[in-house]
Amino acid sequence: MNNGFPQKTTGGIKRRDFLRMAAGTAVATISGVITPLVIKVAHGKGKLEPFTFAYISDAHLYAGNPNHRFVKAIKKAVADVNSLNPQPDFVFFGGDLAQLGQPDELELGKGILSDVKAKIHMMVGEHDWYFDMGRKWREFFGKDVYSFDHKGVHFVVLNSVIVKDYWTAPNMTPMERMKAMAQLDNPKGEAFTVGEEQRKWLKNDLSKISKDTPLIIFSHSPLYKYYRPWNFWTDDAEQVQEILFPFEKVTVIHGHTHQTVTNKIKNITFHGLLSTAWPWPYPPQGIPKLTIQMDRADPFNQFDGCGDGRVDILSSGEVNKTYNFWDRNPMEVTFERVSKETGSETPGPSY
Amino acid sequence: MNKNYWLIISILVLVVFTFAIFISKAAQFEKEGNLLTVKSCDGKKTIFVEGFKEGEKMSKEKAQVVANLLMDLIKICNQEVIAKLKEDNSVIVLNDASLILPDLKPGKTPVLLAHGGQPHTKKEIKLFESEEKRMIDEGYKVFHDSSLGTNGISCDMCHPDASNTHAETYPKFQTQLKKVATLREMINWCIENPLEGAKLKHDDPKMIALETYITSTRKGKVLEPGKH
Numbered sequence: 120m121n122n123g124f125p126q127k128t129t130g131g132i133k134r135r136d137f138l139r140m141a142a143g144t145a146v147a148t149i150s151g152v153i154t155p156l157v158i159k160v161a162h163g164k165g166k167l168e169p170f171t172f173a174y175i176s177d178a179h180l181y182a183g184n185p186n187h188r189f190v191k192a193i194k195k196a197v198a199d200v201n202s203l204n205p206q207p208d209f210v211f212f213g214g215d216l217a218q219l220g221q222p223d224e225l226e227l228g229k230g231i232l233s234d235v236k237a238k239i240h241m242m243v244g245e246h247d248w249y250f251d252m253g254r255k256w257r258e259f260f261g262k263d264v265y266s267f268d269h270k271g272v273h274f275v276v277l278n279s280v281i282v283k284d285y286w287t288a289p290n291m292t293p294m295e296r297m298k299a300m301a302q303l304d305n306p307k308g309e310a311f312t313v314g315e316e317q318r319k320w321l322k323n324d325l326s327k328i329s330k331d332t333p334l335i336i337f338s339h340s341p342l343y344k345y346y347r348p349w350n351f352w353t354d355d356a357e358q359v360q361e362i363l364f365p366f367e368k369v370t371v372i373h374g375h376t377h378q379t380v381t382n383k384i385k386n387i388t389f390h391g392l393l394s395t396a397w398p399w400p401y402p403p404q405g406i407p408k409l410t411i412q413m414d415r416a417d418p419f420n421q422f423d424g425c426g427d428g429r430v431d432i433l434s435s436g437e438v439n440k441t442y443n444f445w446d447r448n449p450m451e452v453t454f455e456r457v458s459k460e461t462g463s464e465t466p467g468p469s470y
Numbered sequence: 471m472n473k474n475y476w477l478i479i480s481i482l483v484l485v486v487f488t489f490a491i492f493i494s495k496a497a498q499f500e501k502e503g504n505l506l507t508v509k510s511c512d513g514k515k516t517i518f519v520e521g522f523k524e525g526e527k528m529s530k531e532k533a534q535v536v537a538n539l540l541m542d543l544i545k546i547c548n549q550e551v552i553a554k555l556k557e558d559n560s561v562i563v564l565n566d567a568s569l570i571l572p573d574l575k576p577g578k579t580p581v582l583l584a585h586g587g588q589p590h591t592k593k594e595i596k597l598f599e600s601e602e603k604r605m606i607d608e609g610y611k612v613f614h615d616s617s618l619g620t621n622g623i624s625c626d627m628c629h630p631d632a633s634n635t636h637a638e639t640y641p642k643f644q645t646q647l648k649k650v651a652t653l654r655e656m657i658n659w660c661i662e663n664p665l666e667g668a669k670l671k672h673d674d675p676k677m678i679a680l681e682t683y684i685t686s687t688r689k690g691k692v693l694e695p696g697k698h
Contacts, residue, residue, distance in 0.1 A: 181622040188621070218622060219622075302626065
């Protein structure tokens with residue numbers, strides 16, 4: 120499973136060395152443990168002020184038990200980002216705050232995330248959406264599709280978990296609809312899409328942005344075709360990519376996959392996010408070749424293979440992405456590393 | 471003269487013994503009471519029908535069960551079969567204990583599992599496959615059912631399509647359990663820990679179903695017990 124990649128190291132960097140490298144940048148101390156957490160975004164023309172944002176993703180909360188293992192896990196991530204010094208410019212939440220889209224699950228998550236000291240930007244996942252089609256989520260967190268600018272970078276948050284209506288014809292209850300969607304390996308699962316309406320919105324949103332402005336796009340599902348049986352997939356990915364290709368620096372950051380995963384298609388770099396709740400195994404096929412696979416998680420350790428992370432935006436507008444594993448060395452996927460290796464020129468493998 | 475005498479004696483003894491064996495065997499299969507006897511057209515299969523006397527007319531339903539049983543017996547083997555069809559439609563084979571016949575349900579075609587030295591029939595293979603599939607399907611349901619635990623978590627959440635379960639590597643030494651563990655012990659470990667549920671007995675139908683599903687996803691893999 121680990122493809123010869125040594126366990127407990129990440130990209131050849133030992134935790135100790137990584138911390139030494141990270142010293143002076145965004146490094147956090149929690150009870151004497153230093154936790155690097157940030158994703159860096161960088162620009163080619165060296166005109167940006169470098170900055171950092173942190174991420175938490177895929178918490179999958181169940182309500183009702185304050186000591187539930189997933190509640191403990193997201194609280195651990197909140198403690199991580201709060202202990203970053205200096206603080207990140209903002210914290211991004213990558214979707215799937217709730218497990219079954221229940222109002223009390225979302226409320227629990229909202230309460231826990233309200234403890235985050237930095238400003239927080241939210242994205243929706245399918246687990247948040249399919250009980251009431253996002254009604255409660257939008258009530259709590261606002262728009263599911265939006266964009267914002269920060270220090271010269273244009274950020275876009277998409278709702279990429281739109282699927283074809285599978286619930287009306289068989290008369291499914293909201294819970295049946297939700298449970299069908301919550302099952303990752305559902306053989307009847309409909310493919311995620313961004314959809315025509317959002318693609319139109321995206322085109323329009325980006326029409327005001329100059330082509331040399333670095334773009335960071337957030338999507339819950341990977342904006343490429345990775346593995347269809349588990350919906351590691353966006354069905355209209357190519358059409359979305361077409362909209363993004365004209366821009367010089369594009370980074371897509373996605374949740375949903377609960378693992379380290381890196382892809383590059385033309386000028387677009389794709390980074391996955393870790394989950395706080397549990398790691399997904401790698402599927403039997405389709406893993407993008409730039410991916411440094413994480414070793415199989417130890418089932419006896421709840422936190423192994425889970426974590427949070429950070430994104431560092433370089434002055435060039437390019438991005439260094441760090442996976443902050445809770446019980447192993449962090450993995451930094453630098454812009455240099457991604458740019459040196461040949462990325463796939465075509466959208467991911469087809470199923 | 472002397473030699474011929476002994477030869478005749480030997481033949482006579484043999485004939486008597488053969489006759490005795492035949493008599494005792496026939497006695498062994500003698501109908502308990504006066505039961506209707508039905509024979510297959512090839513004469514090799516004999517059925518004693520409980521609940522009907524010799525010469526009595528069977529009901530249409532019973533006649534169909536008898537016909538189905540004879541047809542199935544003909545399909546599965548060429549050997550002689552003497553069997554009793556009980557009133558509840560269960561079948562007892564009287565002359566060959568290796569022929570195992572399950573209970574027959576009224577109105578349903580008898581199901582036969584033994585192959586009597588013949589290749590499995592299409593019908594048998596269909597049965598094996600459908601029974602296997604039934605258990606796999608049941609296991610799939612249990613695997614995706616959070617009621618196995620108490621905290622909402624189900625097996626598939628960490629193991630989509632039963633991935634990362636590697637059934638072919640058990641039994642193996644589990645460092646964390648400090649012993650050689652079987653797949654069923656690891657299934658129970660997952661039920662008790664991530665799922666926070668009560669462990670299953672190793673012969674619990676749910677356990678068998680889980681094992682059947684998990685193992686089925688590794689069909690064709692090399693058996694490598696002990697591998698990590």
